[in-house]
Amino acid sequence: MRELARALVGVVTASAEAGALDLLLVPGRALACRVADDELLLLSAPPVTDEVAREVATRLAALDPDALVIDTTDGWAAISMVGDDARASFGLLSRLELPDAGLLQGEVAHVPAKVVAGDGRVLILVPSIWEAHLHDRAAKALGHTGPLEARPWAVSTS
């Protein structure tokens, strides 16, 4: 594996009517992950998370006045795996079948997780109450010693 790191990623949660989320124009700096009919996670680089939240709140208010748009970055802990064997390594952490690209939800390291695959990268997010567990489990499974380095995450432009 070329890189196993703690991913610094901003997360905005948008909770709204399914129809409103269908019509939402997602800012280019964010990656939209539809985790439920009425819920969207927007991943972005931390410096632009505030902007993303504001933009989405404005756009969504026009579609669903009751929509909830909250910066939930603190609610998530993330790791990223990069490299040719990132996909195979994922099998050491989860029984989920990784798609070629896109969002996957289910158990990783025995805790509920959101997984984003694509461009040779695998990003795993779990609720931050399991941050230490995710780091320990990933490091152990992938033979990584020492603390994980923090790396900013951003939407791929490739």
Added chain:
Amino acid sequence: MGDALRFEGRRVAVEPGDTVASALYRAGVRTFTRSLKYHRRRGLFCMTGDCPNCSLNVDGDPGVRACSTDARDGQVVLRESGWPSAEHDLLHVADRLHRFLPVGFYSKTFIRPRFAWGLAERVIRRATGVGRLPAGRPAGAKPARAVHVDLLVVGGGVAGLAAAAEAAAAGSRVMLVDERRLGATVWDTRAIARIEALAREATAAGARILERHTAVGVYEGPFVPVVGPDEVLHIEAARVIAATGAVEAHAVFPGNDLPGVFLSRGAALLGVRHGVRPGRRAVVVATTDEGRASAEALRTTGAEVLIHDGPVIAAEGSGRVRAVIIETPSGRERITCDTLVLSLGWAPRDALLRMGTDQEVAGAGEVVIPGCSVEEAEASGRRAANGRTETSSEVPTVPVAGDGYVCLCEDVSLHDLEQAWDEGWRSSEILKRYTTATMGPCQGAVCGRLLAAFAGARADAVATAGARTTARPPARPLPLEDLAAGVDESIEQRTSLHDRHLDLGARMERSGSWSRPTTFGDIEQEIGAVRHRAGLLDVGTLGKFLVAGRDAAELMDRVFPVRVRDLAPGRSRYLVALDEAGYVIDDGLLAALDSGRFYLCSTSGGAPAMEAWLRDWIDRWNLHVHLLDQTAQLGAILLAGPSARTILERLTDDEVSAEALAHTRHAEITVADVPCRALRVGFVGEVGFELHHERSRGPALYDALLEAGRPEAAQPFGLGGLDTLRLEKGHLYLGQDTLPDDHPAKLGLDWAVAMEKPGFVGKAALERMRALPLERTLVGLRIEGEPRRGVPLLAGGRVVGRVTSCALSEAAGGTIALGWIRATDGSFPNELFAGESSATVVPTPFYDPEGARLRA
């Protein structure tokens, strides 16, 4: 000097391609193990890893099949059974004591007096010689890796490889696993050549072939755990083809377990593959073409071979075969020999196939067409790959009559089965449980069909008596540590203050799935700090939900019995959550926010259930509500005590006076530059501010509060102190002080239920229950004696309840408790005994009953 292993201290040469079994046999070893119960000698029998006869200790690992383990230079091999040794075993005397060790003897003997079994169990365990687990080796060392394939083929014989090649050529993602090296259990050179060719074809087509990988079961999915030398694979396959072959049928006759009795494949493998002659003079009893062919192969090893196709009456010998009695057209004939080779039919290795019933699991090759030719096996494999299901051929059963051992693993003879049948155990399933036949390491691979045939052939058997016993994982023996591969010993939830707690010397404990501090040193001191100065408690574990949307108020109003309509923004209210039966399932706090939103706090352990509960009602009532679980996102710190406000005022410019932020109010304030939602709460009975904040800001806020509280000697406290503090206020812990069928009245929580509301979940049930007398209630108690939680409460010598929480309280001046009691003769007793201490029912709270302190 060539390669050699060490066998019980002596050097045994190892030839290329040897297994541990073949190397030892070449060196003259004939007794490989002693049987479990009667300590009969057991020698090589199947050579394919199916029977238990060659289980040895290899490099410290017990129960290793010598016939399936490649021999290596420097290996250390020991026999595990027999005392003082397997060769000269004094425990063999058990073979003369059958009368005293009848079938199921452990259910009949040593059971009285009671202590005798504990003693006998240890002795029996030692006497069986089944090996000891190695000490001091870390378990679960192997990683577990999930793999997803379109087709998993189990078994790398002709059928399996043909299936893998065919499916891979069609574009499927194919994985093939085999417990041995490909072809290792095949002696026929034509078959070996075909296996090699098919392996090349399958690999070229893209199939992944894993040798020395054992499939141990089929679970729903199909999901197949596969144990390899360095890892455990958790394979999720769209389809599974079991091409696991067949073992030759085990026959029952007196002496059938003597060393020197071989299945024909075993003898041929030993002679042809390993160049070790099984014996000088062999009688081959064969009813199959393969058996006759193996006889010819044995001749090439220099053995004298006599072929018969009649039934075997008995094998004679003491310690090994010396003669065989067979039935011939002219009568019984006794033939002197040192080896008896049997090829009397087949027992398909169908355990995986039977575990996969009703799933996408198909059979191919010998497992469905026992005794098939190489060509038939290949065609069967290709058919299975193309989705054509092979119907299992009928397998003729070897007659079960006379005497002899049915189950080699557990030493169960035909006589034992007959005795068990006569005792009333009259089906294969209960015979299995009573006699333990099929419950040994082979898991019925050798004896399963014989047991079923025995039960089915009884004249007084019911129709289902002879059914095969249920196939369950593991299909093959595996080390316990492989079962633990990839398992996390402990998954704990942590708040953002976890490391701070450790820095401060906290003793942590598991509270549900959370790791929380019990104390930071002295619980009494921590209680004193809260009562007299100020204390800090990490309550980030609480469930925290944001409820929004135009129907948010309606949802809260209809789900909870609390009054919601008059809850103005900035106010909060204690709530209990009821299920439809009116039973209390959780409690918490509901805070009204601006814009019709609510902030809901539940108990720490109740958050996941609360979210599911609310979402269920939102869906059921089709409400326009957005629910966001903020439990992980937000931390929370309780600052409580008479000095709490003073400390808080040092860190905020916002108004937090008793007037501006009164008890049960809340406000958005900034504390030490950290935006907080401050909730005035009173769980510990003092002025309290629960500061909810973004998780990442938790450590900074905690440090600032501790620093600001230094003049007052504010200190952190943990669950140990909290337990007493909340008990002094008479507050209950859900789960600890409650039972699953407690409704609010039983808990003295009627005040939290607004029965005047038109409707809420559980209201109808509460109305019905109100008409019934209260048969049980939770009460406060003062106890004359030591606090002891869990002790029974007695009235008039009868147990009427139980102490659920208890503490020695300085503030309350003695031992106080909560406990539930039953009504006796229509009323609740006031004078009780808590165990041997007298106890009196008293009103709660025990401390500051007017609540003046928390409202200050």
